[in-house]
Amino acid sequence: MTRGILAVALVATLGARLPAQEYDVVIRNGRVLDGAGNPWILADVAIKDGRFARIGKIDAKGRTEIDARGKYVSPGWIDMMDQSGSVLPRNGLAENKLRQGVTTAIGGEGGTPVPASQIADYFKRLETQGISINFGTYFSETQTRVPVLGMSARAPNAAELDRMRAIMDTAMRAGAMGMTTALIYPPSSYATTDELVEVARAAAKYGGVYASHIRGEGKEVVQSVRELIEISERAGLPGEVFHLKVAHKPGWGVLMDSVRQLVDAARARGVDVAADMYVYTAGGTGLEATIPSWAFEGGDDSLKARLANPATRARLKRELGTGSPGWWNIVEAAGGWDGVVLVNARNPDNAKYENQTIAQIARETGKDPADAAWDLVAQGRGRVMAIYHMMGEADIETALRFPWTSIGSDAGAVLQLGTPDATGLPHPRSFGNATRVIARYVKERHVLTLEDAVRKMTSWPATRMRLADRGVIRQGAWADVTIFDLDQLQDRATYEKPMEFPTGIEWVLVNGVVVIDHGRHTGAKPGKVLRGPGAVN
Template sequence: MPSKIYQGITTEITGEGDSVAPLDDRIVKNNQAGYDHLGITPTWRTLNEYFARLEKQGIGINLGTYVGAASVRRMVLGDDDVQPTPAQLKQMQELVARAMRDGAMGLSTALQYAPAPYATTNELIALAQTASRYGGIYATHMRDEGNDEFNALEEAFRIGREARIPVEIFHLKAAGKANWGTMPKIIDAIERARTDGVDVSADTYAYTAWGNSLASIVPPWAHAGGDDKLIARLKDAKTREQIKQYILDPSKDNQWNNEWKEAPGPDGILVTSVGNPALRPLQGRRISDIGREWHEDPLDAALDILLKDDAATSVAVFGMDQADVITVLKQPWVSVCNDSEGTEPSGILGQAHPHPRAYGTFPQIIHKYVEQQHVLTLPEAIRKFTSLAAQRMGLTERGVIKVGMYADVVVFDPAKVRDTATFERPNQLAEGMDYVIVNGVPVIADGKMTHTLPGKVLRGPGYASANHQE
């Protein structure tokens, strides 16, 4: 994973909301286009089987994962907007328990992305209680990060209290121009919860634009049944008009985080990656520009992109304020996340056009926020990159340099570290990492990739290798 190691990443915890397992044949079929694009045959169905495959083939960095609540929901309920029966909820809890025994780090949710919004708080508490019994944490992309963020925070706190589980808030932000400047109040709410005994922390990637699916501008009810149903609704003129009205009038559903308004506007949404090769000329362009070229209203252009791309389009949304980003970064309980897939400038992966954080998250913080702006000291930045994150994940043998610990070590001159990726040209490796060592083996030496695969699968506290029977 060149995009990771060139910015000094030695360990990745993945699985935000969805996870690589559990799988069944129906989910595999629904995901087949993605597997085909990458040349992957998904031979695994459980997390343990996936880990075994990674260990057999080798990996460049250490990797652990959460079990995604949406994956568990899909296994039992599919993509429909339905509620589980008591028996189905028990099935979902059993899937969480199995994943925790296989080595999941905890339970994760991404509550803005279908089918996750269909889950009630009580459903999430039940699943989190299962993860808690195995020593896991609850990590969440909250139900709202904008107009209704304080209610979303309260939901996360409630899950933590009632499930008796630590809470990690993925990429804490105040989304949408109407909410800029509210971060101090958000921080106060989290501090009060911490004082009241909720073990809650957060992370950030420290950019003012977030990455998302373009389909996220469409309200959750239009996603019910999966992408095929969404495409069918967009093709139906009457339903498409209803979707447009919901997008333009978010007051109809206060629980829906309307990114079209939060951007703000079509000039604040940039197409990053597409699935349809014919649409690649759109990558790196704003929705407003595409609408003008197509002689369409920008919202119609956005919906047409979804139709032509089978809802596979990713975008960057410029919806955060720089002062809020700095406020988050400075909190002592906030670590740093990458929030991006592993990629590289060439080959199949190089055809995509990711958010520049894919290549530049950690170097940007060193160059911009440590060396230039002095928002953080270098030791504090390193703590947020390493020991703070490792401690949060229970990785007691990693995250610090000490005799007897795993040798995950990065050697660099901070004055030479640069993030070169931009929103217009993201596929550019970071500069300045002289050595990146994973488990004692260099994956970068003298600034060049060695192509070694010394990474290890990292299993969470529920995994007991001595009596693992799966």
């Protein structure tokens, strides 16, 4: 009996001397949003070895302790349409992404910045150099087309199509997440629906996703979404509409609901289709998008030769009014040249015209607006960029309410603070898109609940992209975390000042490592490359 009492006492004494379990990070007293759409709970969150270890009342200490009292603790936000692929090898910090709460980015609207055969090395370089966010990317169908057909507008023959599918197969096995198209831009615009179906089947074989900047986002948006659904259904893979919008003023308030009906009907019959969006009424792309697509056949030199030919230019101008087969009229979508603003002339001599509309530049130079725009394109030393004011606020709110929309910025990490992202487009979405979803559409406009806004940026995109163990605060999941002060949360980037950081994002953790601390980047690079389902390890 005495020995038993002594043994119990000894165990108790030893237990008292043993240190309590120590975690890497403990986030205390936060309003924890799990990402699945549930209301917040008041809890501590412990992180160990990059993953969530425990949620609840936690007595043990963390090597890093964060007091989140009065703040919201959310899974890290996921950018479903990112443009950082070419920047991250040169600067992996992605500060403008992280400071708006984004911990994971899915790039590749234009494909990977390297050919299919070099994707594995590209991913290894990112891992070796380090990146501060998690990053995955699609591969573009155009990257299969150009090596085989060049800038030709013709359809591939059977042997050429086999080569294109083989390139996509290589990309998928290297870790691409699926296939993309950008169907308003040549040479992607030259691809027929049947061609896209055939190449998409190579991505479908590995469980990839087909995501598209659809063929038209104006009066033909319903027809263009229907094409995406057809490709998805025939090829047997999920379909994602990039940056869903209605860029056609006469269709505002009407066409977006038509898109909803089309997508809902497809989903009801078992087609896995959804969309992402950014939350601004202006889009941005190259000024060359105002030129009918056929003029690009043969490449840049051929385009410049056509622009220099008065008869050809006269034809192009006529087609601004009549339309042109296979071309989306973005000038019409913007309501005319008054809705098109030059933001990056790519030529010091023309920089004086930046932040003016093409209509204003035309008046100042005494030119026809089309001539003013196309002269700027021809004189650009790189891709001349413009902002197009073409969407309605009510349509943004309508689309946000669709349960299957997620959030994507169509913007990249910046190479250097104070300069635009790799697209060369100074647009506020680069610095404010994710934060704006909550600041404007939860707090100000009451379009979404906080829980659903967070779901659209966390568990839904993670589920959509088959990212196991991301997008939720759950024991065992990767510990990507965004901690924010809802009262202080505000996007500050504007069209006039597009590179202003938001307020209210206090801490951001990526794979359990603090990357943003009291709004400042720590320099840490704990991000992971997210390879697609066909990756061969």
